Amino acid sequence: MGGEGPLGGRGARPLHGAGRGPHALDELTARLELHPRAARNFLDTLVALRFLDREGVHYRNTPVASIFLDRGKPETDVTGLLEIAGTWWYDSWRNLTKALRTGEPQIDVTAGESNSFEALYADPQRMEKFQRAMHGASLGATLALVDEFPWSKYRTVADIGSASGTMLRGLLGRHAHLRGVGFDLPPLAPAFHRAAARAGLSDRLTFSAGDFFTDPLPSADVLSFGHILHDWDLTTKRMLLAKAFDALPPGGAVIVYDAMIDPGRSENVFGLLLSLHVMMENPKAFAYTGAECLGWLADAGFCDGCVAHLSGPESMAIGFKPSTA
Numbered sequence: 001m002g003g004e005g006p007l008g009g010r011g012a013r014p015l016h017g018a019g020r021g022p023h024a025l026d027e028l029t030a031r032l033e034l035h036p037r038a039a040r041n042f043l044d045t046l047v048a049l050r051f052l053d054r055e056g057v058h059y060r061n062t063p064v065a066s067i068f069l070d071r072g073k074p075e076t077d078v079t080g081l082l083e084i085a086g087t088w089w090y091d092s093w094r095n096l097t098k099a100l101r102t103g104e105p106q107i108d109v110t111a112g113e114s115n116s117f118e119a120l121y122a123d124p125q126r127m128e129k130f131q132r133a134m135h136g137a138s139l140g141a142t143l144a145l146v147d148e149f150p151w152s153k154y155r156t157v158a159d160i161g162s163a164s165g166t167m168l169r170g171l172l173g174r175h176a177h178l179r180g181v182g183f184d185l186p187p188l189a190p191a192f193h194r195a196a197a198r199a200g201l202s203d204r205l206t207f208s209a210g211d212f213f214t215d216p217l218p219s220a221d222v223l224s225f226g227h228i229l230h231d232w233d234l235t236t237k238r239m240l241l242a243k244a245f246d247a248l249p250p251g252g253a254v255i256v257y258d259a260m261i262d263p264g265r266s267e268n269v270f271g272l273l274l275s276l277h278v279m280m281e282n283p284k285a286f287a288y289t290g291a292e293c294l295g296w297l298a299d300a301g302f303c304d305g306c307v308a309h310l311s312g313p314e315s316m317a318i319g320f321k322p323s324t325a
């Protein structure tokens with residue numbers, strides 16, 4: 001529920017309202033334009049889901065909801081991810097049975113959907129929505145990654161497929177000695193620059209526009225791929241890791257972080273659902289285990305590989321370019 005203005009979130013639809021609670025049931029019913037028969041069940045469901053706390057007839061955001069579900073707090077807001085999950089993704093999932101039987105993509109091309117990033121970015125509103133979603137998607141891993149790697153040993157980092165730079169802003173905000181480069185398709189440049197400036201990081205954080213299919217990757221001591229490999233087939237996964245190897249100096253490190261599936265393929269519900277989900281957009285795409293990723297890293301020439309849990313469904317695989325390479 002949003003935080004700015006009586007209904008929250010800078011012109012947001014009413015259902016994002018009421019961040020400055022507590023608010024009474026009657027008041028929320030009117031503000032959110034709910035039907036009186038629906039309001040109590042809806043709000044109490046949100047209490048049971050731990051999104052709201054209730055005292056008597058008054059409701060307010062739980063502490064966690066007020067950090068992550070408030071559009072008035074852009075740095076920690078994950079509602080963008082929930083919005084595309086509830087619209088674009090929900091539509092594909094209605095066709096799960098068909099996807100399972102045919103292996104065909106289930107996006108609705110006639111409704112303007114496309115599995116191509118270029119097509120997505122051709123529509124500024126869809127691009128904005130996607131960027132907000134990626135911000136939410138990378139927050140959890142970022143919060144852990146900034147502390148779970150020996151950053152003091154390195155000076156530069158390039159994040160490949162950086163989107164608007166959520167991970168790099170978190171990282172450079174925590175480690176003042178680091179300089180960062182975000183590498184992504186050209187349409188991402190303005191959003192990346194705006195966010196870097198807002199964070200006061202423009203002097204250490206730059207953007208390199210490019211296409212990882214056709215361009216070399218930027219050089220840096222550490223290269224990271226956040227939620228990139230699951231979007232592609234095996235050949236592309238391997239191609240990207242080979243390009244990373246070429247771009248790194250001897251002794252450099254690559255970090256792949258993603259919702260990696262657990263070794264027994266029976267625990268990480270999010271990672272397994274993600275694998276089904278990406279298959280519905282790009283039939284040859286798949287999520288993967290940490291062990292699979294370590295195998296691809298070793299095949300690309302990386303040594304001393306290891307996998308570490310980050311947060312929730314997210315893990316990272318790390319590999320090092322040999323100092324003699």
Ligand SMILES: C[S@@+](CC[C@H](N)C(=O)[O-])C[C@H]1O[C@@H](n2cnc3c(N)ncnc32)[C@H](O)[C@@H]1O
Nearest residue numbers: 117134138161162163184185211212213226227
């Ligand atoms: C699933 S998003 C992940 C964004 C971000 N790393 C994160 O963790 O939230 C994939 C990113 O890869 C970028 N991307 C897709 N195709 C690309 C290409 N050919 N070259 C460079 N970046 C690309 C997209 O623009 C998008 O920002």
